[in-house]
Amino acid sequence: MTDLAFGLTMTVIGMGVTLLTLYLLTLVIRLLNRLYPFKEEKKRS
Amino acid sequence: MEVFLSALASLTQGFANLSWQGVFMIALACVLLYLGIGKKIEPLLLVPIGFGVILGNLPLANMSAHDEGGVINLLYEGGILTELFPVLLFIGLGAMIDFGPMLGNPIVLIFGAAGQFGIFLTLLLALAIGFPREQAVSIAVIGAMDGPTAIYVTSKLARELLPAVSIAAYSYMSLVPIIQPPIMRAMTTKKERATLMAISEKKVSQKVKILFPIVAAIITILIAPMGAPLMGMLMFGNLMRESGVLKRLVDVSEGALANVVTLFLGLTIGASMLGGNFLKWQTLLVFLLGLVAISLDTVTGMLLGKLMRVLTKGKINPLIGAAGTSAFPMSSRVVQKEGQRANPRNFLLWHAIGANTGGQIGSVMAAAVMLAIMAGMGI
Numbered sequence: 001m002t003d004l005a006f007g008l009t010m011t012v013i014g015m016g017v018t019l020l021t022l023y024l025l026t027l028v029i030r031l032l033n034r035l036y037p038f039k040e041e042k043k044r045s
Numbered sequence: 046m047e048v049f050l051s052a053l054a055s056l057t058q059g060f061a062n063l064s065w066q067g068v069f070m071i072a073l074a075c076v077l078l079y080l081g082i083g084k085k086i087e088p089l090l091l092v093p094i095g096f097g098v099i100l101g102n103l104p105l106a107n108m109s110a111h112d113e114g115g116v117i118n119l120l121y122e123g124g125i126l127t128e129l130f131p132v133l134l135f136i137g138l139g140a141m142i143d144f145g146p147m148l149g150n151p152i153v154l155i156f157g158a159a160g161q162f163g164i165f166l167t168l169l170l171a172l173a174i175g176f177p178r179e180q181a182v183s184i185a186v187i188g189a190m191d192g193p194t195a196i197y198v199t200s201k202l203a204r205e206l207l208p209a210v211s212i213a214a215y216s217y218m219s220l221v222p223i224i225q226p227p228i229m230r231a232m233t234t235k236k237e238r239a240t241l242m243a244i245s246e247k248k249v250s251q252k253v254k255i256l257f258p259i260v261a262a263i264i265t266i267l268i269a270p271m272g273a274p275l276m277g278m279l280m281f282g283n284l285m286r287e288s289g290v291l292k293r294l295v296d297v298s299e300g301a302l303a304n305v306v307t308l309f310l311g312l313t314i315g316a317s318m319l320g321g322n323f324l325k326w327q328t329l330l331v332f333l334l335g336l337v338a339i340s341l342d343t344v345t346g347m348l349l350g351k352l353m354r355v356l357t358k359g360k361i362n363p364l365i366g367a368a369g370t371s372a373f374p375m376s377s378r379v380v381q382k383e384g385q386r387a388n389p390r391n392f393l394l395w396h397a398i399g400a401n402t403g404g405q406i407g408s409v410m411a412a413a414v415m416l417a418i419m420a421g422m423g424i
Binding site for chain 1: 411
């Protein structure tokens with residue numbers, strides 16, 4: 001494998017996986033926010 | 046008389062063995078100490094590094110990182126070569142970071158990916174210049190703007206570049222307020238920079254804050270196990286913070302632990318900067334490529350910001366893209382400052398901090414993926 005092929009492989013897979021992973025995390029966060037929405041704590045009397 | 050002369054000669058051995066490279070490095074160390082103490086630029090790092098350079102370059106002192114059996118060598122082999130120091134720093138980092146702004150507006154996490162594109166472009170550039178693959182990857186990771194990550198990757202792939210890469214990574218992190226604004230202004234119109242974003246400090250439940258580091262650690266480590274030490278410790282530190290039941294451990298992690306590791310890390314990195322192996326053209330190239338990497342990260346982040354502005358019909362200020370790096374919280378502050386300069390009613394800090402924490406995760410992920418690909422290729 002030439003250096004150019006190595007660099008392009010790293011760029012395409014590296015950037016692609018990083019982007020996909022972070023996108024997956026955004027979906028996970030949305031799901032968590034839906035499952036456990038923020039509720040104001042009730043004031044203790 | 047002979048005994049007297051030989052005793053005298055032994056006392057002049059240090060001076061006799063002092064090379065011009067050693068003298069140059071000691072002068073350089075004095076500059077670092079001046080910047081740290083006199084100008085208060087990253088004193089936590091520059092003072093230990095500066096003094097480490099002095100100790101490491103004094104002949105016959107046995108205090109360089111490479112003098113076997115020496116005290117600094119012990120720290121170097123135990124803390125840097127084993128990757129222990131950067132990993133421990135990540136516990137402290139996790140304990141310091143509030144993922145709240147990102148959890149409230151998860152789309153900003155994507156900026157954390159765009160902000161890593163410069164790493165890969167710099168990798169191509171370093172390969173084109175002729176750096177071997179391991180060195181090219183280590184240099185490119187300077188673009189992560191994350192000292193511990195850069196040290197972790199370089200200690201795995203190209204230890205000979207460790208002093209140059211770590212100094213470049215930490216220096217550029219502190220220079221973010223100087224490097225990023227001209228690029229931000231050059232890439233946007235005043236109208237774009239003045240874009241108002243809704244101030245929506247969306248609150249997130251404590252359950253989400255606790256569950257996120259657990260789920261994120263599992264997902265990211267399953268995808269790129271090579272990054273487990275960094276991502277695992279980052280998320281563990283954050284879980285301790287959000288759990289609310291480990292206050293003492295959080296205090297230690299973000300305080301004493303992070304400080305002690307930073308102290309040893311700085312001293313050891315400094316003592317590994319020996320004149321003979323540091324004063325090369327290669328070092329200068331590492332610094333130049335590191336600057337290119339950081340600039341390209343800013344450019345690609347801004348390009349995504351501009352795209353998002355179009356897609357959301359003007360609801361996103363493109364400056365936010367510049368915060369998708371790991372330079373936390375410097376990039377966020379720069380975005381806020383530039384935004385307010387264009388429009389005094391602008392308040393971008395909340396959104397920028399979200400992108401910035403996304404950049405923290407993105408940089409570790411990018412480094413982990415690179416290591417995983419290298420391992421897969423048998424490098």
